[in-house]
Amino acid sequence: MxxxxxxxxxxxxxxxxxxxxxxxxxxxxxxxxxxxxxxxxxxxxxxxxxxxxxxxxxxxxxxxxxLMGPAVVALALPLYRHYDMLKKYMKPIFAGVTIGAFVGVTTGLFMAKALGFERELILALLPKSVTTPVAISIGETLEGPLSLTAVFVVIAGVSGAIISPVIFKLFKLERPIGRGIGMGSASHAIGTATSMDRDALEGSISSIAMILSAIIVSILAPLCALLFL
Amino acid sequence: MVGVFRIITHIFFLYALLLIGNFLQEVFHLFIPGSVIGMLLLFLLLKMGIIKIKWMEEGTSLLLRHLTLFFIPVTIGFMEYLELFKGKGIFLLLITVISTALVMGVGGAVSEQLAHGKETQHE
Structure with a gap:
């Protein structure tokens, strides 16, 4: 053929x-x-x-x-549409997403390092909290294995969607802001889709978190790789 | 047919921004992916009113609606790593889940605390 x-x-x-x-x-x-x-x-x-x-x-x-690349560029549209909400909750959103991104990159890195995993595997783990096309772009910058990077992204997304009710209870996340930031920061598009089904406001905040987190992690991940790997 | 042509034009427009993003990344040796630079560029152009939403809405909405479809081929690459998750590799799975739980809990709690505090201040 x-x-x-x-x-x-x-x-x-x-x-x-x-x-x-x-x-x-x-x-x-x-x-x-x-x-x-x-x-x-x-x-x-x-x-x-x-x-x-x-x-x-x-x-x-x-x-x-x-089409992944153009699709990431397309994310500017929801960012633009939700700009008013982003502005209103600027500080809490920025603080939550930034700390979330930091927690995601560092806990993954140090746990994997502590267990003695090789560099290439850890590189694939770093961008796991952000949406796949961005994670792949970050993976390219890190020169890590791309398919495996995508696999960890999916695991982060799916596991986040599954465990979210438990996490909400455990950390007492009762409002759309906390829930949306948590979902978007930890589980990117899969988390955002799950949030959107639950509550429109939670979903919108989650999409903002997903986009912001993508930007922050794309700066943090290479930085942490440079410093700790 | 006109609709299809318009959507293709919109996607090409997004692709052009991606190319500009990639170009800027290379020229300035940025570690932010070209696609994210393209996204920020489009956001700025929308914000400054240089580009109108209606110029690229249909193609953009189509891509956003089917965002997950574009990740599927790269996810199928998982089949090449099945061996990895046997034995010690299972810990990588656990690390991912634990780290995801921490991001969600800590990031969410920080936002909710700050937003809640802000509200009580105003009330």
Missing amino acids: NEIAIGIIAITVTIIIYSLILPIHKKVQSPLTLPIVAVSAIMILALLLFDIPYETYMIGGQWIEF
């Missing part, structure tokens, strides 16, 4: 499964039906089953991935 055919099949199959999962997730609302989790899992199983290497899939997959 030639490359173009393989590419078209990879793109088509990915988009078909994605469009099938979307309505299921709307109905079921479980972290396991999140498109990023369900579609990726189905695709991995299919590729393993048919013994197709990741490289072959990426002949088409790279064209979907190509």
Whole structure:
């Protein structure tokens, strides 16, 4: 089969499964039906089953991935739309996100270092709290393994969505501001989507936190790598 | 058909900003990703009124609506790391979950405390 055919099949199959999962997730609302989790899992199983290497899939997959960069630029729009709220809660938002970003980068780094993991693995762990396209860009700057970076991002997103009710109780987060900042700082887009389902204000604050956190972590992660690795 | 063409134009516009962001990153040796620079640039252009939302709204909204789709190929790369999470690698998973819990709890608590304090001051 030639490359173009393989590419078209990879793109088509990915988009078909994605469009099938979307309505299921709307109905079921479980972290396991999140498109990023369900579609990726189905695709991995299919590729393993048919013994197709990741490289072959990426002949088409790279064209979907190509849109990640423009999608990050697109995040300027919600930032612009929520600017009034951002201004009103400027201090608490900045403080919470900055401290959250710092906690995320350093706890990951030091726990992994304490357990003696190699440098490359720790580099992949650093940007885990930010949305995938930014994490990948940070990963490129860090020269870490990109696929693994994306894997930790997904783990941070999904685990955050799952444990959020427990964390809210434990840390007494009762208002949309605390909850939204927590979700966006820790679990990026997956957390924001989960927040949005719960409460519109929590979701909007979470999207602001996600964007701010992306900016702060993209400065913090390379800095911490330089200092501690 | 006109709609599709408009969306493609919008995405190209975002892509142009991404290229400018990448260019600025290289020229000034910034460690902020080019995509984030592009985003900040677009935000500033919107804020200063140089660019109107309607010039890029449809394409931008489309990308934002399907944000997760674009991460799927890179996430599928997980299949190359399945071996890693056997044995000692499972601790990397635990570290990620613990660190995520701490970010959410601490970051959220700081914001809520400060916002709450501010409200009581005004009341």
